[in-house]
Amino acid sequence: MKESHNKNHIIKLSLAYTISIIVLICIPAYLYMQSEINSYKFNQYKNIDEHSLNIQRAIYDFNDSKNMIFRFPKSFLIDSYLLSKNKELIFSTTSQTLNYKNNISKQVTLSSNRLDAKYLIVTKRFSYKQIYLKIAILTLCIGLFIFISAYLIIKQSIIPYKEANAYLDAFFNDAMHELKTPLGVIQLNLEILEEKQQTKELSRVLNGVKNLHLIYDDIEYLIKNKRVLYKKENTNFSELLNQRINIFESLALSKEIKIDMNITDNIHIEFNRTELQRIIDNTISNAIKYSKAKSNIKIQLIKNEKVVFKVEDFGAGIKDTSKIFNRYYREDSIKGGFGIGLNIVKNICDKNKIEIICNSEIKKGSTFTYIFNT
Template identity: 60%
Template sequence: MQDLINKKHLFKLSFVYSFLIIILICIPAYFYMQSEIQSYKYNQASQLEQQGLNIQRAIYDFNNSKSDIFYFPKSFSFNAYVYDKNDKIIYSTANKILNGNNAILKKYSLNENRLKAKTLLLIKELNFKKIYLKISLLTISMGIFVFISAYIILKQTITPYKKANSYLDRFFNDAMHEIKTPLGILQLNLELLEEKDKKAKEIKRSLNAVKTLLLTYEDIEYMMKQKRVSYTKEIVDFTIFLKQRVDMFESLAASKKMKLKREIKDNIFLEINRVELQRIIDNTISNAIKYSDESSEVIIRLNSNNEQIIFSVEDFGKGIKDTTKIFNRYHREESIKGGFGIGLNIVKNICEKNNIKIDVKSKLKEGSTFIYLFS
């Protein structure tokens, strides 16, 4: 799938590059076409002049001839009309006179002759189809040549970067896999130690640090896999799942002497991917804890009406300076709080993918509320 995306991107770049080159080619091509048209008109006018001379010579030769039959010099390229002194047609090679807008014409006054012809009119119909076809084929050929050249050049150019990216991808995948196992073992053993000695602050701090690392790990893992993995939807018991995630954050909240207040309605079900729902919940609650003051509380609500499921997290911390920027990747309200600034960007992408509406309400020094509307 990734190779297919890369090929499509490569074709798109090649097409755009070729299109721009063709636009530039069209300027000299236009002047070349005008030059060809003028050359064609001059050539046809010369041939018309030669035909006029041939016809006049034939008429004058007929004057000196003893024959009673005049053989008119015909040409499939020109239409000829012979008039008498009263401007009546004596002879013509066509039924009607062509419009002069799309033809060149030449009129000759004739001397006295046996045909009693006074005027000769020659008309040549102009046809630019061959010129237009020639220019079109030339432009298309150059466009195809430029496209193929651009594709080959771009492909050769990105190959080293593609290989490097592939190596980095494989390295990070292997590294993430190797990191997850020891983190899981650390968490499990620290939880067992905490059960044995619930008063040991060192164990609690270590366990909270591991949980924070796991949250960061899961964000990075999701960000790396989101373009390669298809996250299928399933029916999730939102109530139970949310309670489980809140339980996980209790120790992190306790480290700041904070209270997680639950207002969670029972029996709320939602069709969504479990991993994506976890990223929304975890990032929102972890940010609420991170940016709240000590000894404050975070209110976690879940309820529903006939149309929507509403999940919200309210904190009473410092508030957000600019709510329009918080979903941008790598944006952090306070650098001293740590983090990579990718959590809320992941949340935004998941919400856009699943048509989940986000509403953020915040006041400085009063707190913030993140509201998610699941339709």
Template identity: 45%
Template sequence: MINNKLELKYVVIQVTISLLIAFIPIYFYIDATIKNQNIKDKLDLQNYANQVASIIENFEKQNKDIFYYPRSNIFFSSIFDENKKEIFHSNTPLELFDEDFQSFNDKFCYKEYLSSNILGASFLIVCKNIDYSEVIYNALILLLIVSFFIFLLSFFVIKQSIEPYKKLNIYLDEFLKDAMHELKTPIGVARINIDILSMRLKNDKNILRVKSALKNMTIIYEDLEYYMQQHEVKEIKAVIDFSLFLEKRVEFFNDLAMSRNILFHKNIESNIEINFNEIELYRLVDNNLSNAIKYSKNDSNIYVSLQKEQNEFKLSFKDEGVGIKDTSTIFERYYRGDNITGGFGIGLSIVKNICKKNKIKIEVESKENVGSTFRYIFRNN
């Protein structure tokens, strides 16, 4: 679905650019066609004016009592005497003008000088309605044909161009899925065995470091798994005891914090329930706890708070770490606070998407070398 949308996006961009380029010759075609139409109209007006003038001149030679003024469905005309007073008009009254040709809002006219005649007419004005419908019709047909061929050409060119990248993307996705599937079992086995060892060798610093490293690997693994399958995550929500959930997640990260002599301080109000997707709640809480530890200084404190206030409740994570210089970019995908602490830079991007999806307000306060506070405001539904 995403690849199809991407293809369509590039096709639309390519077609738009191509049409803008194609519009230049089409514009000149329309301009030239209108000029040709004007020339043709002038010739038609002159020919019709000559016919009317010839009929007027020949009337006297024919010795007839009644003069039948020529009429047309296309042209309409008026004759004027030498004092520029209208003698007769065929359809609607017309105005006499000085130039040979004159354009009005809706018509194009020609003035013919008449020789002496029995009607006393000195001037003949012949007009026809301006009609560019055929020009516009031809231009639209041309534009549609050009657009159609440009679209087809763009579609096939772009499709062929991005096909190798699509195959590579599919290959990488499959590779990551297979690799993650293979990693899941050894990580699980290692965690079980390190838990057994930690029970036998209590307070062993080496065991604690290995345990912390495995938990870090678990968080990274779960982030990647969620990131790759987020479009497949089912919209299943359940009522969760958020207070108890948060207590357990802090406990899970306690070993990781202890390895750097970091202390958790909890201010968690009890019996706060939330209707939420459990997988998404794991990612939101775990990423914040992981980052708080990751960017904290050794021998520092982390404050975790969950408090209910009227129709909303606030979840916050405060550390005494390195701080953030620019908070505007931290939620961008692949952003990393530094190149030392590791990670793929997708954790906060995942958090932002979850918050956007569930209409959770995010507030960030940070000061370099002092620490950061991440606050999430949940509306009580």
């Protein structure tokens, strides 16, 4: 899938480069076309001039000869007409009537001759189709040459970047894999220690490890997002939400924050479990992070016509709600984090057509509402 994406990107760049070059050469191409048209027109008039001279020469030679039969010079491309003084047709090289439309022509007044012809009219069908066809073929050939050249040059030029990218991907995958096991071991042992001996210091360390897990999950999702297809599945939203709240309870307790829950049982939706977890985790962790100590957080999950997931905190509020979903944007740098959580949430919601509503008041708190189509 990634190779296909890279190939499409190279093709688009090559097309853009080709179109840019063609646009740049439009003026000289137009001048060339005008030159070709003028040259073509000149040659066509030259041909009928020469043919008319041949006919005149044959008529005058016939005057001086004793032959009784006149051999009229013919051409497959040029039609000729001999007319009398009254402009009645004496002879023509075609069965077609004299027509000046779409033709170039020349009329010559003849001297007295044995044919009693007064006028010679020579016509030739005239069209710019040949010129336009020639220009089109030339443009197509130049365009193909530029496109193929650009494609090969761009493809060769990105090889070092592809190799570097592959190396970085392998490095991050290996690093994430190596980090997951020790993080899990640390968290498990800290939870066992906390059951035996509860201290503030131990709780803080355990909460720090849980925060590391959240960061780890976000980074893992970002790395896999471009190459893994997150398929939808029947997910028990209520059950998953309760599980994640249990994990966040110790983080909330460290700030003496109470979590008020209103969760309707057995709400099922067609959604990828990993992506749904990212929405839940990032929304709840942000609510805890930016809430005041000894405050409340309200979490609601209900289903009417649509499924509504809502998280409300009573913290400092958000100054600019239009920026919070931008990657690396942090409302408060003192709180820490990388500013990628809500960006991940926004991308997941956009992909699955989930409506996000963010309401916030400074020094009063914020409410994040997610509306899922069922």
